[in-house]
Amino acid sequence: MTSSADVLSDGIAPLARIRAIVPSLPPSDRRAAEVIAAWGDEVLARSITEVAEAANVAESTVIRACKRLGFGGFQGLKLAIARERRPESEMVADEIRAEDSIAEIAGKVFAASAAVLSEAATAVNTATLEAVTEAVVAAQRILFVGVGPSSPITQDAAYRFRSIGVRVDAPVDSLTQHLAARLLERGDVCLVISHTGATRETLAMVDAAREAGAVTAAVTSYAKSPLTEAVDYPLVAGGKQLGFRVEAMASRFAHLCVLDALYVAVAMHREPNTLDSLTKHHAIATEHQL
Template sequence: MLDRIKASLPSLAPAEQRVGRLVLADPRAFANLPITELANRSHVSKPTVVRFCRSMGYDGLSDFKLKLAGSVSEGVPFIHRSVDADDKTGDVLVKVIDNTVAAFLKYRNDASTTALEKATQALLATYNSGKRIEFFGVGNSGIVAQDAQHKFFRLGITSIAYSDGHMQVMSASLLGPGDCVVVISNSGRTRDLMDACDIARKNGATTIVITVTGSPLAAAGHIHLAANHPEGYDRYSPMVSRLMHLMIIDILATCVALRIGAKLQPLLKEMKNNLRNKRYA
């Protein structure tokens, strides 16, 4: 959590940066002080303290303090163990798994359930109205978008995935009120995805963005699902962040399936029965 705040500081407003520096200076004190004292020590207004917490992806000051206290006390530490050229296979195994497990546990502590609930409700509303759900991503995120389309398709939901920038812009131009687009990006700075997201939002579609906090894309959607993991982009293609995106899609698909309810069971059962014919006995 503290690593995320430190990484996000440059993208925040100057007043919010002062609040962030106060957190980093003494996280335990921040978690226990009242909002008036926090505002005084940061030389900002009380609403600015709350805005900082929301900019970091939390529901408000109370939610931020709760997650901060948990992060400091129970300490699911951020582990980023870089692989080296002379690492043995066993070393690579341990480092890759440690990075992934630590990132997942960190996400469990940091995730905004309010944002996930809003995204679930938006997807469910689109399903109930018979409108379209679309998934946009490029590169590694394009593969996640295809996986998302597969999961929602199995629920009987009209959905499609695009990984080509031109197709995304064309499709976004055809979306309208009631439709929903989920934009997935590791960096949150891909121009094609920004363009498509802006067009879809302008046309009245609900936009859900899965990306890093503080990025341009994070501010472009109606609903931001934060996926924060400081990964070395220069050496290897994103690995842990891609797995986090897949996990978030799994959470959304599961939540939507549960809200659809019992009428989904016969469909899934028939699908399984029909697939049995595709397998050797």
């Protein structure tokens, strides 16, 4: 069974680690972790008593939560945050409120996206990314799977990988995706994109792909979820909770960047086939220009 720590990079920023692991914690520990995540850098000026009171838990629970998050304790957590502390001038994406102006909403959304990309750079486990790259290079066929907001991401990924000569399939509807997963063969790759990692249809497709003998991988936002438990290679890159589903929206950019990194890595491993395929792609694209 894959643990939360196993799917995260060793160099992940402290607050990014907390946000990725929070959903997997027991209720009391989760409350403490949520307070720490909400306070962010402000926790450096707070005491363990303040955290415990805000979360309505015992101080011992705060310490236990910090240890489960991968720190030695509350002081270890504060030291880790202090090392990664960003300049005061850096824009921080605050919670979006109903009274915010259009300019404030736009600023917070842009800041959230920037923060997600910054955290994703440290969150993604590069060893896992390398393993997925090798699996894709060796595969005869790649199936991209995603439902709801993740579906357009699968279409973008399929287009890019197809342009370098990789045989890909990315059905739009979940029924066809499920059928395609069943028809995969040993050595093929099923790559799933899911923000929550807890969508029933997505998990069913992973099960079908595994039964067919395919390698399974996922790009998702949380280190501990049914999806990270189910796939061979989970790639975690998530976002900050801002309300109004901004977290899920901003996480799309992180997921796209992970897939772009995979695309470039696969392209480099497939030379000179990549250059030949890109030449054909460019020629076809030119034919469609006015």
